[in-house]
Amino acid sequence: MAQKNAALENILTRTSVRSYTEQPVEPAKVELLLRAGMAAPTAMNKQPWHFVVLDTREALDRLVSANPRAGMLKQAPLAIVVCGDMTKALEGKAREYWIQDCSAATENILLAAHALGLGAVWTGTYPIEDRVKATTEALSLPEHIIPLCTIVIGYPKGDEQPKDKWKPENVSYGKFGGKK
Numbered sequence: 001m002a003q004k005n006a007a008l009e010n011i012l013t014r015t016s017v018r019s020y021t022e023q024p025v026e027p028a029k030v031e032l033l034l035r036a037g038m039a040a041p042t043a044m045n046k047q048p049w050h051f052v053v054l055d056t057r058e059a060l061d062r063l064v065s066a067n068p069r070a071g072m073l074k075q076a077p078l079a080i081v082v083c084g085d086m087t088k089a090l091e092g093k094a095r096e097y098w099i100q101d102c103s104a105a106t107e108n109i110l111l112a113a114h115a116l117g118l119g120a121v122w123t124g125t126y127p128i129e130d131r132v133k134a135t136t137e138a139l140s141l142p143e144h145i146i147p148l149c150t151i152v153i154g155y156p157k158g159d160e161q162p163k164d165k166w167k168p169e170n171v172s173y174g175k176f177g178g179k180k
């Protein structure tokens with residue numbers, strides 16, 4: 001079954017990386033990560049996002065207390081805060097598509113990081129109110145910019161291995177519970 005394909009291989013071997021060397025991430029790679037994020041699909045192509053790049057010790061440290069589960073920020077050289085821009089989001093109920101749009105961008109950035117030899121982890125912000133508030137304050141975000149998550153990035157220190165999550169019981173065919 002397993003056909004060799006670089007893109008698939010990259011998807012199947014990505015894993016969360018939470019410890020990093022001191023090596024900074026090159027600006028050209030940072031731009032590639034951002035380009036990957038912006039290549040994601042969005043509802044009606046609204047691209048309702050804004051990315052805040054944290055690449056100085058001072059900026060990274062400011063965010064450490066915003067998420068109790070993002071302690072890895074303390075020794076990371078880079079983070080990208082993925083935010084929704086409500087001035088670009090759809091109206092009414094469809095406004096909530098910003099979460100899916102920004103999640104797609106986040107996964108693209110994680111995959112691009114892995115492809116570039118970097119390690120990264122998604123740390124959740126929205127909808128946890130105190131994390132949203134703390135991130136908003138730390139980054140001086142205006143009211144229309146909502147932080148979805150912080151992607152912490154760096155060159156991996158260890159050798160984290162991907163988890164095998166293949167579970168055929170999570171799949172149905174034709175209707176719920178349907179078997180092949």
Ligand SMILES: Cc1cc2nc3c(=O)[nH]c(=O)nc-3n(C[C@H](O)[C@H](O)[C@H](O)COP(=O)(O)O)c2cc1C
Binds near residue numbers: 014122125162163
């Ligand atoms: C919405 C979301 C929020 C997450 N928040 C955190 C977090 O705050 N801290 C953290 O260390 N990992 C966080 N993660 C990473 C997950 O723990 C990780 O993806 C999961 O354990 C599966 O491992 P894998 O990424 O290596 O496949 C988050 C992932 C998602 C999708």
